[in-house]
Amino acid sequence: MSKLFSRAIAVFALAFPVVALADTTLTLSSGQTLNLDTGKVVTSGGDLLWDGTNLTPQGTAMATDLPGESALYSSLTQSTTSELAMGGLSTAAITPAANDLIIAQTNGGNFSKIAVTTVGSGSITLKFNTFGGSSTPSGPTITGVVNNYSYIPAGFPNSGIAPGTLFLITGSGLASAPTGNLTLNSSASPGIPLTSAGASVSVQAGGKTFTPGLYYASPAQIAAVLPSGTPTGTATVTVTYNNATSNAFSFQVVPSALGFGTYSDGVIATNAATYALYGYTNSAKPGDTIVLWGSGLGADTADSDTVYTGTPHAVNTPLQIYFGGVAAHILYAGSSGFPGLNQIDVTIPENASTGCYVTVVGVTGTGSNITTSNFGHLAISPSGGECNDSIFGISGGTISTLSGQSTVRSGSLFVGQLISPKSQTDNTPQTSNIAFADFSKDTGSTYASSTGSSSSAFSLGSCFVSEIVSSGGGTVTSTGLDAGNISLTGPAGTYQLMTIPTVVGSYIAELPSNAITSSGGAFTFNGSGGADVGSFKTTVNLPNPILTWTNQIADATVNRGQGVTVDWTGGGSGTYVIIEGNSSDSSTGAFGSFTCITNQSALSFQVPGYVTSTLPAGSGMLDVENATSFGIFTATGLDFGFKFGFTGVSINSTYQ
Secondary structure, three states: OHHHHHHHHHHHHOOOOOOOOOOEEEEEOOOOEEEOOOOEEEOOOOOEEEOOOOEEEOOOOEEEEEOOOHHHHHHOOHHHHHHHHOOOOEOOOEOOOOOOEEEEEOOOOOEEEEEEEEEEOOEEEEEEEEEOOOOOOOOOEEEEEEEOOOOOOOOOOOOOEOOOOEEEEEEEOOOOOOOOOOOOOOOOOOOOOOEEOOEEEEEEEOOEEEOOEEEEEOOOEEEEEOOOOOOOEEEEEEEEEOOEEOOOEEEEEOOOOOEEOEEOOEEOEEEOOOOOEOEOOEEEOOOOEEEEEEEOOOOOOOOOOOOOOOOOOEOOOOEEEEEOOEEOEEEEEEEOOOOOOEEEEEEOOOOOOOEEEEEEEEEEOOHHHOEEOOOEEEEEOOOOEOOEEOOOOEEHHHHHHHHOOOEEEEEEEEEEEEEEEOOOOOOOEEEEEEEEEEEEEEEOOOOOOOOOOOOOOOOOOOEEEEEEOOOOOOOOEEEEOOOOOEEEEEOOEEEEEEEEOOEEEEEEEEEOOOOOOOOOEEEEEEEOOOOOOOOEEEEEEEOOOOOEEOOOOHHHEEEOOOEEEEEEEOOOOOOEEEEEEEEEEOOOOEEEEEEEEEEHHHOEEEEOHHHHOOOOOEEEEEEEEEEOOOEEOOOOOOOEEEEEEEEEEEEEEEEO
8 A cells, every 4th residue: 555655645745826926136246135025135134145156045044056947937836936945945055157046945934936137246136036925924824725636726616625635725934844855744653743844723614623634734835634523514724833823714615525636647546456657658458447546535434534544444425437438437435544545446447538638537426416526637548558649649658758858849730710709798600710820938847747627638538627716827937939931821822820929939810701611621831930940831631521510509508517418510521529618707706618529420429517517607608619630740949749720619608
């Protein structure tokens, strides 16, 4: 069991992104000291002293220098900054150079990210942002509570924390900073402690007070196990640190809300017999019995919430696991032995779809009370080993190679036709023919990384869901690439794509009404080459005939608990149908969306109720597209380029 647990433990350090203060830029002269919490040069009580060559932490402040990594600065959130700090901070002096990235922990217990702009003539210019910094360092502050694995925000039907769940508290000033690498508290007897790094957590629910055990505590986040005796309903949580108690943060306790652990290759899944971790180059096979890791099955009254047991018990919660929409046989679902960590032993269906991005999702409860987990993906191949995805024309080896690069230079090309309503209140259809190209250099996140609640790619038969409250945060720094002049030649003529002045690397053309007809046809992109991307020539073939969505009137109303059926005729042989939907709740700011994909030859697709039930009730859209396979194109200066064509229809829909 310990071998299996070691595979899953890495996700404990993940955190939900939170908002930081505004960036500050200033120049220090030799002998000046910077207070990172206030953003000012001070004569006493500062955090970093500049002596013309070195930056030396003062008092209890610590720092580390990451040479040449300033490009990561803008992508770092509070949680990712704290994760870098967990790699080890020191009180020793550092000798920075231009374009270095410095991570620091202040005397006030906050984390700071610092980009070195220039160094010279005894001075240094820094751009920095201190998370939780203020003119007077405050006590502990809670900004969020989420499942440690799903990260589903409050406001969605499948959010909430179940009793017995490993949950994450995020904020600032929550606990003391680690002096070295962050380590997890042991669950061996006497168990994970109720106080860690000077912090303790209190949960109030149903008129009672509960004290969770803590796997770890740091200034930005605390991982705790909600006691199994906590009643369902509204609860509040507080953190006490350094004789100060935080704000009371409200959250919902629910019977079950499963979250799967994820990493860059998809869900954390291990072979039940060999303990091998599955990934893009070591994919699972239909018929394999695997172990999925996560938390949120519900109250585990048979086992301890703080102490490891070698004889764990199942949790009595109705559960179904789907691989690419195909239900699987579950052998065991319950405690792993470690407090708060669930394991699910399941056999992949023999008829499960294969590919590099096959959906894995869990549904707990029954009838109208079902709760859907986060949507992860798993690489599945008929013979195991390296996965291959027919839709994207990409192999697991290529994905792994790109994932191993800190910077990926990519390009995308598409041409298509979309018929959509004039506005959310005006259903008059209007037709848009468009060609688009985009070239960018992305730094700060792995290619095709899994965030736990969404995916940027999908395999046949799969549906994915994305749930957000705001568009802030993120882990990628994207820089546009110059590809020169780009034109498109189709059956009716040649068109020039125009650059978008405010978005370097993006090109667009609004094509005339006769450019795309029901006959589809071949469309060839020609790139002259520019400062960053070499010349290229590649063709996209639009489907013939164009697909007709036959029941779109009925689909204007979606019963979220029952799903939605989409029927069509036509479409090109060997192409795909992509179904997308979204809705929002203006009162909470929750915005949910889903994407499903199937073969055109199916002529019908049922979007499952466990997919649409995750979206908030409200107004939104439903879109049906007939898409070509995602082809590959090459050009010097690019690590990867893909192309596709589509025709589609979008309608206003109400999600009830």
